[in-house]
Every structure is written in structure tokens, then in C-alpha cells.
Amino acid sequence: MNVSLNRINAIWALAALVALIAAGWLGLVRKSADAATQKAPPPINVNTAGVKQADVPIYLQGLGTVQAFYTVTVTARVDGQLEKVGFVEGQTVHKGHLLAQIDPRPTRAAFEQAVATKAKDAAQLANANRDFERYTLLQPQDLASKQTVDTQRATVDQLTAQLQVDQAQIDSTRTQLDYTRITSPIDGRTGIRLVDPGNIVRAADTTGIVVVTQVQPIAVVFTLPEEALGAVTAALAAGPVKVTTFVERNGGAALDEGILQLIDNQITSATGTLKLKAIFDNPHNALWPGQFVNARVLVRTDRKALTVPTTAVQLGPSGPFAYVVKGDSTVEMRPVKIGEESDGMTVVSGGLALHEQVVTSNQYRLQAGTLVRSTAAGAPASPAAQPDAS
Secondary structure, eight states, X not given: OHHHXXXXXXXXXXXXXXXXXXXXXXXXXXXXXXXXXXXXXXXXXXXXXXXXXXXEEEEEEEEEEEEEEEEEEEOOSSOEEEEEEOOOTTOEEOTTOEEEEEOOHHHHHHHXXXXXXXXXHHHHHXXXXXXXXXXXXXXXXXXXXXXXXXXXXXXXXXXXXXXXXXXXXXXXXXXXXXXXXXXXXXXXXXXXXOSOTTSEEOTTOSSOSEEEEEEEEEEEEEEEEGGGHHHHHHHHHHSOOEEEEEEETTEEEEEEEEEEEEEOSSOBTTTTEEEEEEEEOOTTOOSOTTOEEEEEEEEEEEEEEEEEEXXXXXXXXXXXXXXXXXXXXXXXXXXXXXXXXXXXEEEEEESOOTTOEEEOSOGGGOOTTOBEEEOSTTOOOOGGGSOOOO
């Protein structure tokens, strides 16, 4: 009886031991599976770009105002009634184009009077010359006194001077007559008509009849920080400097391209800025007087510089850095030295090598050693970046 009881106890002990071993084995299997699952976290999708060598144009950008190349307020130079206007508002006119006609009759009458006065004085001079010649012939015969001859000589001189006065008066009235016909002094575009026909216009009026502005070519006056003086001066010394205008500060479609003409001869001390002027052909009238534009100046081109997309450069507590994709598809935080930024590309002067791959998106989800999957166009995912199928 005791032997049977001992056998039963031995069997139960063996069963308990087997159960304990089985439970331990199942626990190890589960831990191994959990470890395997945690060992391969899913990779993060990112965009990447290679470090490239390129010629990088370096620009300086400032805000400016479009100004007409020439602006003329056409005013009357003689008093009179405005008979007619010879232009349509907004019309393109050329130099010499008739803009307005003032009633010429009073001025023409004064001109004709001046011509008649000269003719009268010329006749008197001719008669005085004949008398002088006669007196000169009679004086040796004591038939005319010396005083008579001298008086007649003075009369001839006086009438000669009067003819000069008459000619000056003719020239003056002819000029006044020409002023009744008002023409455009420049090639340009007319604005709004300021005086209607039938009104009396005067030379003392400052309002004018119309304003003519030359818009082809046209000028843009803009500002840059005073620190840009050296770069702009060096660019001007090397040759013509190209200036491009935009409506939006961040670029967009260019309005026109022109040439920098000058740097103003002094810095505005109140704002610490330079004033510059550029000239544009403006063939399509994209630039208009008074318009605000952004002017971009090409000061130089860095040849064969290492570049990365500007989106790849991040700013950290220790300065700029970039996430570099290593051969095992993990990323490394790499401090970099950066230079100028132009058209979405940044020049790298240190920290990266040619053809290395840098991350350009989702950097906020990364840290050193993070597994990534590149979604750049044409870049196949690395096998190391594939999720664990098990």
C-alpha cells in the first residue's frame, strides 16, 4: 500500500516537472518572438537627394519701385485758348507728335507786325544810307558841313541797330508762334488729359495739359543692405550685372531682365541701405511706373560647388546638420558647414562628400541610427530597409 502511494506521488511529481518544463519552454518561445518583432521596427519613408557638384549663381535681392525713364509734364508756354487736343489718353506717341494746339491768331498777328516794322525800318535805313553817301560826296566841295555828315552817319548806325532789334522781335514772335503748337518732347505714353479743349491755358500754369512717360526703356530703383556694397562693386568691375524683377519675393515668373546702371553715391544712414538703379527694355510693358517689385541682382557664380537641397539642411543647438543615409539604410546626423543659398540649393563647404545621400523630408521623425526607406524617384528600397516578413 505504501509502495503504491509512493508510485503515485512519483508520477504526480514527474507530471508537475514536465508541465513546468513545458511552461518554461513556451515562455522562452514567446519572448523570442517578441524580441524578433521588436528587433525590426518599420522603416520611415523619406525623400533623399545626392550631394552634387554644380555652378551656383549667387543673388542679392531687394525691394524696389519702377520709375519711368523720362517723365515730362507738358505745359503751355504761351497764353491762349486751347483749340484742340491731338492725342488719345493712353496713346503711345513719338517725339514731335502734336499734342495740343493753342489759338495762333494773336501771336501770328504780332509776328506779322514785327515783320512789317522791320520792313519800314529797312526802308528808312536805305534812305539814310543814300543821304549819307550824298553828304559824303558834297563835303569835299564845302557843300555839306562835317556836322551834317556825322549826324547822318549816326542816323545810319541807329537805323542799322533798329533793324537788329526788329529781327530779334521777329525771332521772338516766331518762337511764340511755334509755341502755340505743342508737341511731345520724348517718345512715351500719354496719361490722363488734364485740360479740355476750349479752356484758356497760361504759361504760368503748373498743372499742365498731359503727362508723358517713357516706359521703353524703364528704370527700377531698389535698395540692398550696405553690407552688399563690396559684392555689387566687384560685380560691376567684372562687367555688366544682370538684374531680374519679380512680383513675389520668393520668385515666381520673372517680369523682365535688365542691367544694373549705377549705385547711388551715398548710403542712406537712417536705414543702412544702398540705393541702386537698373534699366530694363520692357518690351511687353510688364513693368509700370509706380509698381513695387522685387529686384534680384546676380553678383557672381560659384563654379563646381558642392550643393544639397536647402530642405536637407537642419538647424540644431550646435549649428547646421544633415541626416546622411549610410549603406545599411540607417541615418547619421552629420554637422555641415554651409555657404550661400540660391534657387532652393545650398552650397556646402564642409561635412559632406560628393554623391553622399542626404534626407530632405520627415527629418522630425529621425534620430541617429533610424532605419529609413528612400522614396526618391528611381531609388529602389534597400533590402535592409524591408520589414521583417516573419
